[in-house]
Amino acid sequence: MPRVVVDVMPKPEILDPQGKAVQGALPRLGFSGVLDVRQGKRFELEVAEVSDAVLADVHRMAETLLSNPVIESFTVRVEDGQPA
Amino acid sequence: MPRVVVDVMPKPEILDPQGKAVQGALPRLGFSGVLDVRQGKRFELEVAEVSDAVLADVHRMAETLLSNPVIESFTVRVEDGQPA
Numbered sequence: 001m002p003r004v005v006v007d008v009m010p011k012p013e014i015l016d017p018q019g020k021a022v023q024g025a026l027p028r029l030g031f032s033g034v035l036d037v038r039q040g041k042r043f044e045l046e047v048a049e050v051s052d053a054v055l056a057d058v059h060r061m062a063e064t065l066l067s068n069p070v071i072e073s074f075t076v077r078v079e080d081g082q083p084a
Numbered sequence: 085m086p087r088v089v090v091d092v093m094p095k096p097e098i099l100d101p102q103g104k105a106v107q108g109a110l111p112r113l114g115f116s117g118v119l120d121v122r123q124g125k126r127f128e129l130e131v132a133e134v135s136d137a138v139l140a141d142v143h144r145m146a147e148t149l150l151s152n153p154v155i156e157s158f159t160v161r162v163e164d165g166q167p168a
Contacts, residue, residue, distance in 0.1 A: 001119065007126050022127070022149065031145055033138055035085065036130040042091050043106070046120035054117055061115055065106065 002050045004058050008067040008074045009040035040072070050078050086134045088142050092151040092158045093124035124156070134162050 010016045016038050023037040043066055047054055055076065062074045094100045100122050107121040127150055131138050139160065146158045 009126065009128065019127075025149060026145065029145070029149060031141055033131055033141065034129050034145075035132060036128075038128045040126045040128070042093065042124045042126040043103075044093065044120075044122040044124070045118050047117055048119060057115055057117065061110065061113070061118075065109060065113060 001046050001048070003079045004045045004047055004050065004055070004076060005079050006043040006045065006058065006062045006066050006074055006076050007040060008043070008062070008072050009038060011071055011073050014071045041066070044079075085130050085132075087163045088129045088131055088134065088139070088160060089163050090127040090129065090142065090146045090150050090158055090160050091124060092127070092146070092156050093122060095155055095157050098155045125150070128163075 010019075018039040019037040022039060023034065026032075026034055026037070043062075045058060045061075047058075055078075058076050062076060063069055067074045094103075102123040103121040106123060107118065110116070110118055110121075127146075129142060129145075131142075139162075142160050146160060147153055151158045
């Protein structure tokens with residue numbers, strides 16, 4: 001079954017407290033070398049078939065339901081049906 | 085700056101209430117054709133350079149901090165530095 005992935009991330013200019021919290025924890029766990037961390041959401045939508053109409057629908061879902069366009073940006077891409 | 089992306093998703097056998105909530109809302113918003121929705125987390129880690137050691141570190145971060153291995157699985161991949 002084809003899968004459409006919607007990745008929703010905070011816009012670069014928006015403060016990302018979750019990302020900052022993760023970044024702050026890394027040195028305490030002995031990790032170094034990570035300059036920045038941003039955390040967002042990943043949606044995997046299983047669809048019967050992939051067509052321009054379905055992708056247009058997914059874009060509208062992303063704009064209206066899956067993301068907050070004021071503070072988030074999203075990307076839509078088709079992935080093969082393999083489990084992530 | 086190279087970026088490493090960690091995608092964390094609920095394991096297939098684990099109930100995904102957030103995904104079910106989104107799936108339930110789609111028909112009410114006039115969307116059809118989506119058979120299943122799963123929601124997870126996406127982390128973008130900016131690193132100074134990508135090496136085997138850095139990727140091994142990121143895997144350990146994913147196992148210990150970014151995911152709960154009991155109910156979640158994760159994938160790690162390198163992305164070019166373009167904004168998502």
